[in-house]
Amino acid sequence: MPTNVPTTPVIRSNVPGSFAWGVFHERHPKLIQQVLDALPYGPAERAAVERLLTESTTGVLEPLGAEALDAAQWLEWGEGLWGKPWGEAPFLWAESYFYRRLLDAIGYFRSGAWQGVDPFAPFKSAELAGAAVDDELAALSKLDGLPETRRAEALLSSALWGNRADLGFQITAETGGTDASDLVTDDSELLWAELVRAEGGRVCIVADNAGRELLPDLVLIDHLLASGLAAQVVLYVKPQPYYVSDATMADVLAAVERLRTAPTEAAKAVGERLWHALNIGVLVVRTHPFFCAPLPFHDMPTDLRAEFTGAAMTILKGDLNYRRLVGDQLWAPTTSFTETAGHFPSPVAALRTLKSDVIVGVDAATVARLDSTGTPWRTDGRHAVIQVHPRA
Numbered sequence: 001m002p003t004n005v006p007t008t009p010v011i012r013s014n015v016p017g018s019f020a021w022g023v024f025h026e027r028h029p030k031l032i033q034q035v036l037d038a039l040p041y042g043p044a045e046r047a048a049v050e051r052l053l054t055e056s057t058t059g060v061l062e063p064l065g066a067e068a069l070d071a072a073q074w075l076e077w078g079e080g081l082w083g084k085p086w087g088e089a090p091f092l093w094a095e096s097y098f099y100r101r102l103l104d105a106i107g108y109f110r111s112g113a114w115q116g117v118d119p120f121a122p123f124k125s126a127e128l129a130g131a132a133v134d135d136e137l138a139a140l141s142k143l144d145g146l147p148e149t150r151r152a153e154a155l156l157s158s159a160l161w162g163n164r165a166d167l168g169f170q171i172t173a174e175t176g177g178t179d180a181s182d183l184v185t186d187d188s189e190l191l192w193a194e195l196v197r198a199e200g201g202r203v204c205i206v207a208d209n210a211g212r213e214l215l216p217d218l219v220l221i222d223h224l225l226a227s228g229l230a231a232q233v234v235l236y237v238k239p240q241p242y243y244v245s246d247a248t249m250a251d252v253l254a255a256v257e258r259l260r261t262a263p264t265e266a267a268k269a270v271g272e273r274l275w276h277a278l279n280i281g282v283l284v285v286r287t288h289p290f291f292c293a294p295l296p297f298h299d300m301p302t303d304l305r306a307e308f309t310g311a312a313m314t315i316l317k318g319d320l321n322y323r324r325l326v327g328d329q330l331w332a333p334t335t336s337f338t339e340t341a342g343h344f345p346s347p348v349a350a351l352r353t354l355k356s357d358v359i360v361g362v363d364a365a366t367v368a369r370l371d372s373t374g375t376p377w378r379t380d381g382r383h384a385v386i387q388v389h390p391r392a
């Protein structure tokens with residue numbers, strides 16, 4: 001690259017007052033407290049968690065212990081960063097390592113009583129069991145009466161706003177609910193056109209959160225399969241607990257069960273169809289260690305790249321997947337989505353509510369309108385994008 005071309009700054013968490021700084025210095029202390037309150041960890045785990053909080057806010061990056069199975073992998077990923085303050089590492093890297101170290105602190109990988117115990121399970125279970133989910137599943141019945149196109153739009157919208165996790169089918173089964181201006185880029189027509197163009201292919205969905213986000217994702221998957229738009233759907237989940245509510249295989253099973261045991265026929269039927277789809281392999285759940293790696297998708301390993309290659313479409317859910325797709329950098333918001341996401345090995349769509357500074361693909365007039373509101377529109381979770389990089 002010529003030396004006079006300015007590069008887009010990578011986001012770091014060392015600027016007091018910035019969003020990234022707030023994640024480490026304001027959100028993580030609260031999160032740690034919630035984790036310690038939710039399960040009765042003993043003195044060793046509690047002390048290790050407190051040490052992690054101190055290290056990640058005022059200390060320097062310490063590598064994993066040599067006994068960890070992924071110690072060598074992390075040493076390589078963190079080359080040049082060890083011994084430096086956490087805030088000097090890229091925000092994406094540091095946040096990912098924080099969750100890896102949290103699992104270390106609570107003994108998730110060590111042989112012992114806490115091995116394999118998801119520290120976030122109490123939050124995920126409470127959400128899935130909650131009355132809000134009952135209402136959302138009940139609202140699903142209303143979608144059956146809608147014309148096909150409207151129904152498809154409603155399902156897409158639910159999967160999108162499910163990422164905000166305070167909305168769901170209720171929004172879409174009724175007359176709207178979100179302000180259209182909340183959707184700052186809307187490529188939904190292009191997304192449906194691409195799905196129709198590649199009808200009968202394999203659609204990959206890279207999940208984000210469990211519970212109230214995963215449920216509408218599963219309903220959308222059911223629609224893609226039932227309509228024939230997809231012959232097969234591959235749902236990618238995290239191999240281990242991550243970013244609090246990210247979906248793992250256990251969360252998929254819990255969500256399918258929630259659907260199958262729902263009080264309404266419409267929701268039950270979705271649950272039964274998904275169970276059958278899993279049985280016959282038209283719905284496949286997969287994972288890969290790279291989904292918990294601290295790197296952008298640009299750097300995905302060859303085996304994962306090969307999995308996405310040939311997919312009719314890959315739909316990436318949520319904020320973190322977006323950051324990993326376009327790069328966790330302070331792009332000018334008008335930078336084209338294709339320029340930043342075109343490296344992905346298949347056509348790709350992002351369904352994301354905005355919860356961090358990164359944003360691309362927004363037209364200048366919309367950026368000016370949003371900036372003029374004086375609200376933190378990039379991070380307050382009130383806005384969303386549907387963005388598509390189609391087949392050439």
Ligand SMILES: O=P(O)(O)OC[C@H]1O[C@](O)(CO)[C@@H](O)[C@@H]1O
Nearest residue numbers: 023208209318319320321355356
């Ligand atoms: O669940 P999502 O949509 O991926 O959001 C995760 C986001 O939450 C944060 O961890 C903290 O707000 C962001 O840094 C991150 O991108």
